[in-house]
Amino acid sequence: MITMDDIVREGHPALRERAEEVSLPPAQEEIELLKEMLQFLKNSQDEEIAQKYKLRAGVGLAAPQLGIKKRMIAVHFVDFHDNEYSYGLINPKVVSHSVEKTYLSSxxxxxxxxxxxxxxxxxxxxxxxxxxxxDGNDIKLRLKGYAAIVFQHEIDHLNGVMFYDHINSKNPFEAPENANPCDVE
Incomplete structure (x- = not known):
């Protein structure tokens, strides 16, 4: 079972390096790791389990956050419109994106x-x-708002990018150009 002790923190080199593509079909150990990552997210959102094992609630986890430089992410959350997203993904790629921007006001x-x-x-x-x-299926997901933010945050980890790299250092709370907050709908 993955716990907070397994998650590497700021300063660990795996968080700043580009993760490697996973060969397909994935090895059984890679599938098991993805299942464990997904289970961690579910556990972290279960109040009783989270308290027992001192887990911080999370909606996404990327393999580099475990010190594993492979292009794998897990996400498990419900968006602001009650849509559930629960995926273990191998080699995820953003293949297109809008010009319009969004952000979480928090x-x-x-x-x-x-x-x-x-x-x-x-x-x-x-x-x-x-x-x-x-399960080894090729999938294509069209995402918007909160879901798009979560997936981008995790995919950034595969490229050695941290969320705060995107924050305007001179004025952190300046509304980004051509952007609307996604959590004020």
Whole structure:
């Protein structure tokens, strides 16, 4: 079972390096890792389990956050419109994105970052992601708003990018150009 002790924190080199493509079909150990990553997210959102194992609630986890430099992510969350997203993905890629931007008015957080980093994180409001799912199927997801933000945050980890790299350092709370907050709908 993955716990907070398994998650690497800021300063770990795996968080700043580009992760490697996973050969397809994935090895059984890679599938097992994805299942464990997904289970961690579910556990972290279960109040009783989270308290027992001292887990911070998370909606996404990328393999580099476990110190594993492979292009794999897990997401598990319900968006502001009650749509559930629960995926273990291999080699996810943003293949298209909107010019229009969005951001969370409360800012973003990260399981690998033990401090609050204030500021808006501008991201494309709509994206299309291709990937291979946990069952080996090629999938294409069209995402917008909160879902688009979560997926971009995790895919950034595969490229050595942290969420705060996107924050305007001179004025962290300046509304990004051509952007609307996605959580004020």
């Amino acid at each position: 800012g973003e957080g990260c399981l690998s970052v033990d401090r609050e980093v204030p500021g808006y994180v501008p991201r494309p409001a709509r994206i299309t992601v291709t990937a291979t799912d946990i």
